[in-house]
Amino acid sequence: MEGDATYEARRQILSEQREIALEKLERVQEGLDRLDYKIAHYDELIAGRGAGAETCPNQE
Secondary structure: OHHHHHHHHHHHHHHHHHHHHHHHHHHHHHHHHHHHHHHHHHHHHHHOOOOOHHHOHHHO
């Protein structure tokens, strides 16, 4: 039937949109991971345990 082709085409479009959304989500997660790493680094600097903590400009 003609309607079946329309449903399949719409399903294909939705599947493609889902893949695009998953790729975007992966990039966002990578960005969040980088931010978590940076936050942890600054937490160490603030606590005075990080390498180079004595050179941190905010401690002057």
